[in-house]
Amino acid sequence: MRKSVVAALLFTAACSSTPPPKTASSKPSGPPEIVSIPADPYPSTYRPFPSVTTVIQNANIYDGKGGKLVGGAVRLENGKIAEIGQSVAVPAGAQVIDARGLWVTPGIIDIHSHMGDYPAPGVEANSDGNEATSPNRSEVWAEHSVWPQDPQFTRALAGGVTTFHVLPGSANLFGGRGVTLRNVLGRTAQDMKFPGAPASLKMACGENPKRVYGSKNQPPATRMGNMAVNRQVWSDAAIYKRKWDDYGKRARAGTAKPTDAPRRELSNDTLMGVLNGDILVQNHCYRADEMANVIAMSKEFGYKVSAFHHAVEAYKIADLLKQNDICAAIWADWWGFKMESYDGIRENAAFVDAAGGCTVIHSDDADGTQRLNQEAAKAMAAGRRAGLPITPEHAWTWLSLNPAKGLGIASQTGSLEPGKRADVILWNGEPFSVYSRPEKVWIDGAVMYDWADPAKRPVTDFELGQPGRGDTK
Amino acid sequence: MKALLALLLAAAAPAAAETIAITGGTVAGTLSDAPIEGGTIVVRDGRIVAVGRGVAVPAGATVIDATGQWVTPGIFAGMAYMGISEVDGVGATNDRGAEKSPFSAAIDIAPGINPAANNIAVERQGGVTRSAIGPNATREIFGGQGAVISLAAAGDIVTRPRAFQYVELGEAGARSAGGSRPVAFLNFRNALQEAQRYAASPVRYTDGRGRDDLLTRLDAAALVPVVEGRQQLIVHVERAQDIRNVLALRREFPKLRLILLGAREGWLVAGDIAAAKVPVITQPMLDNPNSFEALASTRNNVGRLVRAGVVVGLGLIEQDASFQARNLPNYAGNMVAQAKVPGGVGLTWAEALRSVTSAPAAIFGMGDTGSLASGQRGDIVVWDGDPLELTSAPTAVLIDGVRQPITSRQTELRDRYLGLQNQAAPLQYRR
Numbered sequence: 001m002r003k004s005v006v007a008a009l010l011f012t013a014a015c016s017s018t019p020p021p022k023t024a025s026s027k028p029s030g031p032p033e034i035v036s037i038p039a040d041p042y043p044s045t046y047r048p049f050p051s052v053t054t055v056i057q058n059a060n061i062y063d064g065k066g067g068k069l070v071g072g073a074v075r076l077e078n079g080k081i082a083e084i085g086q087s088v089a090v091p092a093g094a095q096v097i098d099a100r101g102l103w104v105t106p107g108i109i110d111i112h113s114h115m116g117d118y119p120a121p122g123v124e125a126n127s128d129g130n131e132a133t134s135p136n137r138s139e140v141w142a143e144h145s146v147w148p149q150d151p152q153f154t155r156a157l158a159g160g161v162t163t164f165h166v167l168p169g170s171a172n173l174f175g176g177r178g179v180t181l182r183n184v185l186g187r188t189a190q191d192m193k194f195p196g197a198p199a200s201l202k203m204a205c206g207e208n209p210k211r212v213y214g215s216k217n218q219p220p221a222t223r224m225g226n227m228a229v230n231r232q233v234w235s236d237a238a239i240y241k242r243k244w245d246d247y248g249k250r251a252r253a254g255t256a257k258p259t260d261a262p263r264r265e266l267s268n269d270t271l272m273g274v275l276n277g278d279i280l281v282q283n284h285c286y287r288a289d290e291m292a293n294v295i296a297m298s299k300e301f302g303y304k305v306s307a308f309h310h311a312v313e314a315y316k317i318a319d320l321l322k323q324n325d326i327c328a329a330i331w332a333d334w335w336g337f338k339m340e341s342y343d344g345i346r347e348n349a350a351f352v353d354a355a356g357g358c359t360v361i362h363s364d365d366a367d368g369t370q371r372l373n374q375e376a377a378k379a380m381a382a383g384r385r386a387g388l389p390i391t392p393e394h395a396w397t398w399l400s401l402n403p404a405k406g407l408g409i410a411s412q413t414g415s416l417e418p419g420k421r422a423d424v425i426l427w428n429g430e431p432f433s434v435y436s437r438p439e440k441v442w443i444d445g446a447v448m449y450d451w452a453d454p455a456k457r458p459v460t461d462f463e464l465g466q467p468g469r470g471d472t473k
Numbered sequence: 474m475k476a477l478l479a480l481l482l483a484a485a486a487p488a489a490a491e492t493i494a495i496t497g498g499t500v501a502g503t504l505s506d507a508p509i510e511g512g513t514i515v516v517r518d519g520r521i522v523a524v525g526r527g528v529a530v531p532a533g534a535t536v537i538d539a540t541g542q543w544v545t546p547g548i549f550a551g552m553a554y555m556g557i558s559e560v561d562g563v564g565a566t567n568d569r570g571a572e573k574s575p576f577s578a579a580i581d582i583a584p585g586i587n588p589a590a591n592n593i594a595v596e597r598q599g600g601v602t603r604s605a606i607g608p609n610a611t612r613e614i615f616g617g618q619g620a621v622i623s624l625a626a627a628g629d630i631v632t633r634p635r636a637f638q639y640v641e642l643g644e645a646g647a648r649s650a651g652g653s654r655p656v657a658f659l660n661f662r663n664a665l666q667e668a669q670r671y672a673a674s675p676v677r678y679t680d681g682r683g684r685d686d687l688l689t690r691l692d693a694a695a696l697v698p699v700v701e702g703r704q705q706l707i708v709h710v711e712r713a714q715d716i717r718n719v720l721a722l723r724r725e726f727p728k729l730r731l732i733l734l735g736a737r738e739g740w741l742v743a744g745d746i747a748a749a750k751v752p753v754i755t756q757p758m759l760d761n762p763n764s765f766e767a768l769a770s771t772r773n774n775v776g777r778l779v780r781a782g783v784v785v786g787l788g789l790i791e792q793d794a795s796f797q798a799r800n801l802p803n804y805a806g807n808m809v810a811q812a813k814v815p816g817g818v819g820l821t822w823a824e825a826l827r828s829v830t831s832a833p834a835a836i837f838g839m840g841d842t843g844s845l846a847s848g849q850r851g852d853i854v855v856w857d858g859d860p861l862e863l864t865s866a867p868t869a870v871l872i873d874g875v876r877q878p879i880t881s882r883q884t885e886l887r888d889r890y891l892g893l894q895n896q897a898a899p900l901q902y903r904r
Contacts, residue, residue: 120761120762120763121762121763121764121765122763122764123764123765151761151762152761155760155761207562315890315893316890316893318893331795333795333797333800334794334795334797335595335883336559336560336561336591336592336595337560337561337796338560338561338562338563339562339563342560343886344883345886346883347891351890351893355893364794365794365795366761367758367759367761367792367793367794368794368795370758370760371758371807374803374807374863377863377864378803378863378864380864381863381864381865381866384864385866386887386891428813432863432864433862433863434803434806434807434809434862434863435806435810435813435862437810437811437814451815452815454816462762463762463768466762466768466769467741467768468738468768468770468771471769471771472771472772472773472811472814472815472816472817473760473771473772
């Protein structure tokens with residue numbers, strides 16, 4: 001991590017899971033007044049729904065971290081996974097589900113979503129995912145476009161998605177901040193925010209930024225232009241960070257007045273957050289050579305890429321991704337729709353996995369997000385056919401624990417381990433079968449979807465009074 | 474590598490050269506719903522000549538041992554775009570649409586179909602043997618004339634050129650027609666009336682063109698077979714009322730042979746569609762209300778249409794982001810899953826298989842493919858598991874009785890990068 005302790009002190013609170021301190025500048029008196037950047041000005045107002053202690057017994061379980069239990073059990077208590085094993089304690093009054101013949105997995109985490117920002121219906125008036133007005137728009141936050149009445153959330157829930165990460169689009173090199181949401185509907189985006197999840201910075205390589213800005217006759221117009229603009233932005237961000245670090249040091253020593261504080265630049269706030277290690281970079285990047293360029297750039301400026309998204313060519317540099325501890329977030333088999341997707345192969349996920357890397361199956365699509373288990377199944381099967389012995393319980397890590405790692409929330413969710421959030425799917429069959437569907441979905445131990453109970457099928461405001469509202473999806 | 478070469482050579486050989494017997498497999502997609510265990514299929518001169526248990530293997534036949542595997546008809550994509558585009562986003566390789574063309578209905582996409590396009594090999598690897606290929610309608614409501622192709626590695630792959638005319642009459646049609654549905658329907662009626670005038674007298678139509686004639690001569694001529702019922706007309710509509718309006722067009726043009734594409738609100742008017750005996754091609758899992766014309770989207774659509782008696786074939790429509798016909802068997806499998814959801818309406822397994830084989834074939838008037846029965850074309854796939862399952866893949870593909878390669882550019886990329894760590898030389902030397 002970075003050496004600048006002061007900066008870390010100033011900024012760590014911005015996105016860490018500990019409750020943020022109040023902005024120092026609002027305190028009336030006391031020790032020297034130090035101006036700081038508000039740590040969490042749009043905090044999560046999410047509250048888990050009421051739950052009852054639930055024991056699921058006799059289930060086949062993929063635990064999300066690579067393990068499998070045949071005829072096992074799991075207990076959900078106070079919104080958390082309380083116990084998992086061949087058998088678990090059954091407290092008095094617990095709801096007991098006999099899951100003979102059924103399967104249990106952790107909830108699916110989609111690391112790449114635009115739900116809320118590109119909601120249904122996909123009309124221009126609701127199209128809020130790309131602030132395509134400058135190649136660096138690090139100051140915009142995807143959460144400020146999220147429409148909490150997006151019907152797409154409910155279909156994703158029926159497919160077992162319990163957490164998802166909403167990213168700005170890829171028109172810009174720096175698209176802005178992404179946000180991790182619980183798939184629990186609310187009246188505001190803040191109602192859905194995953195408490196304590198780090199923000200991300202969406203970056204994009206390749207065709208999109210150079211096309212969007214090149215066509216406006218402004219940089220970048222080429223891949224080398226992409227890199228040049230990126231590097232200048234990082235260089236400027238480093239200056240911004242030095243100013244704040246220096247101010248913080250002097251303020252703490254009592255030699256700086258509040259009026260000495262640097263002018264806040266919202267774009268650089270985000271970039272400084274990355275340089276301080278608090279904001280995770282989620283980088284849209286298809287081609288292997290471009291990912292390698294980005295890795296070198298991240299070393300030049302001292303930051304880390306958390307995951308490459310749409311990494312269609314990850315298999316060509318699986319070793320490099322492993323060495324640099326970067327996840328590859330990918331589709332199972334999309335290819336050929338644009339030049340940089342031309343070399344897509346179905347073995348991509350398996351090859352990254354075989355190199356010891358972090359494979360994540362993502363959607364980028366409100367239709368695909370409903371069936372990420374099916375995408376993973378295809379990728380797993382392709383790997384096996386190529387001779388890689390991937391078990392289903394291992395492949396489930398691509399859908400829960402690995403995306404949780406990529407989002408910095410693995411300590412809270414992503415696997416069925418005691419103490420973690422009780423984000424759980426009960427499937428009516430083996431979860432990688434095309435014939436299987438979620439029967440029930442728990443989020444923080446509360447049943448948020450039940451295929452047999454229309455009352456547990458949310459209907460957004462938009463769908464009220466519309467044909468097909470509340471239909472089984 | 475040598476095996477691949479041999480296979481390619483075999484594929485290039487004339488169909489008549491070989492008699493093939495596929496033995497021992499679980500044979501599905503026959504004339505009965507129940508799969509035949511341990512069935513044999515004999516293919517000669519490109520056609521299936523025998524199917525069943527206990528069928529004798531003819532002397533000299535090449536035997537494909539399918540023991541422990543599944544055998545089905547080849548997958549028939551009710552709508553897809555392989556061959557007409559190599560890289561969608563690279564205009565020079567994408568011949569689906571022609572925004573700047575003065576022509577619309579007259580466009581015949583067959584010359585744009587490239588048998589060497591890599592997506593043909595990739596889709597074939599996934600068991601797709603035939604497909605309807607539709608044009609894009611962008612400038613006008615009419616996109617032109619689509620084709621039915623085979624995905625064979627050799628020979629002329631255009632099975633039926635000019636198989637259908639394509640028209641947009643929903644939101645997209647309203648947009649290209651000038652801004653409203655009434656204008657789209659007016660354009661449509663005007664175009665067909667002009668076609669009727671053209672049919673009555675091509676000379677007078679050409680010489681006496683009035684100021685309000687909108688079509689080029691070739692476009693008018695191209696719509697004659699549509700209005701006379703000699704060519705099918707695929708109409709892309711989603712909204713229930715648009716579907717009703719399309720069905721009502723037959724009052725004015727009684728010979729129209731309609732196929733509905735999309736029809737995501739079809740379940741709301743399933744009885745009307747069934748009564749009109751109009752088939753539907755759709756993508757069955759799109760359940761988001763992602764346009765105002767598809768507010769009632771549901772995964773129950775296909776099941777409800779089939780229960781009402783509508784013939785439904787699966788195909789790709791624009792909202793399908795993955796846009797790959799090789800996933801259609803999985804889509805069909807999802808319809809079986811849908812039937813298990815409480816309150817859900819889906820398909821039986823046999824219906825699901827038909828929705829990607831015989832149903833789309835029948836919709837396009839190709840009753841000689843899509844089933845495993847004597848007299849049918851030898852479009853056959855052997856799978857290493859349940860053909861609708863996500864983890865299954867073809868181990869053999871036959872088209873018109875000719876064994877096909879099931880490798881592609883993707884296979885070569887895979888093999889080049891498998892075992893990445895041991896490199897003596899740059900990977901570009903490995904092939």
